[in-house]
C-alpha cells in the first residue's frame with residue numbers, strides 16, 4: 316500500500332498530503348466508496364455538516380476496522396451555525412453523527428461576510444481545541460484579509476486554509492501569504508472537477524512524458540507546491556491512481572507550465588469568498 320508523506324501544521328500535528336474528499340458521497344453507496352478509499356490507503360477524510368454525510372463517514376470508518384487514531388477526520392461548521400455558542404453546539408452534533416469523540420481538523424466552511432460572525436466562530440474553535448474536541452483548527456475559503464482579521468482579533472492564526480485550487484485557479488498570491496504565515500494550504504476540487512484541467516494538452520503531454528495519468532500529474536503539481544489535496548472519487552481504480560503519485564517528481568518547468576494555465580475567471584462556480592454566502 317502507498318505510504319503517503321505527511322505535512323506538519325504549525326501546531327505540530329501531521330496530516331497526509333493526499334486526503335479523500337467525500338462530497339457528495341451519501342447513503343449505502345457513499346459508505347462503500349469511503350470504505351473503499353480507506354482500504355486503498357487514504358487516512359484523511361474530508362466532510363462537512365453541509366455534505367449531510369457525517370453519519371456515512373463514521374460508518375465507513377467503523378466498517379474499515381481501522382483504529383480511530385489511524386484516520387484523520389475533518390469536518391466544517393456551516394454558515395448557519397456561526398457564532399460562539401452555535402459553533403460549540405454544531406461540533407457536538409458533528410461528533411454525534413460521526414460517532415467519534417474528537418475531530419482531527421475543524422474548519423469554518425465559508426466566512427459568510429454578510430453575517431460577520433466568523434471571529435466569534437473562531438473564538439469557539441479555539442475553545443474547542445483547548446477542550447480536545449478538535450485537535451487542529453483552521454478555516455476554508457478565507458482571504459488574506461479575513462485571515463489577518465482573525466489573528467488581529469484573537470491572536471491565533473488558523474493552521475489550515477482549505478481553498479479552491481486547481482490548474483485553472485492556482486492562487487499563487489494566497490499561497491505566498493500562507494507560506495509567510497505558516498498556514499498549510501489544502502486544495503478543494505484539486506482535480507478541477509467539471510472543468511477537467513487534466514484534459515488540457517499541457518497536462519496530457521506532461522503525463523505522457525512521465526508515463527503517468529493526467530490526473531496524477533495534476534495531483535503531483537499540488538504536492539510539488541506543498542499543498543494538501545483532497546480529491547474525490549467514487550471509482551476504486553481512480554482512488555488508487557490518485558494515491559499513487561509519490562514515485563515521480565515534476566520538474567520546476569512542468570510545475571510552472573501547469574500554474575500558467577490559471578485564468579482570471581478560473582473559479583468553478585464563482586465562489587468568491589467575499590460575496591459567496593453558504594448557510
Ligand SMILES: NC(=O)C1=CN([C@@H]2O[C@H](COP(=O)(O)OP(=O)(O)OC[C@H]3O[C@@H](n4cnc5c(N)ncnc54)[C@H](OP(=O)(O)O)[C@@H]3O)[C@@H](O)[C@H]2O)C=CC1
Nearest residue numbers: 336337338361503504505506507508530546547548549550
Ligand atoms: N471547502 C469547500 O468549500 C469545498 C470543499 N470541497 C471538498 O473537496 C473535495 C474534492 O473536490 P470535488 O469538488 O469533489 O472535485 P475534484 O477535483 O476532487 O474532482 C472530482 C471529480 O473528478 C473525478 N476524478 C477523480 N479522480 C480522477 C482522475 N484520476 N482522473 C479523472 N477524473 C477523476 C471524479 O469522478 P469519479 O468520482 O466518478 O471517479 C469526480 O467527478 C470534495 O469532495 C469536498 O470534500 C469541495 C468543494 C468546496
Ligand SMILES: O=C(O)C(=O)[C@@H](O)[C@H](O)C(=O)CO
Nearest residue numbers: 338363424425503584586593
Ligand atoms: O462542497 C463544498 O464544500 C461547498 O462549499 C459547496 O459550495 C460546493 O462546492 C457546491 O455545492 C458548489 O455548488
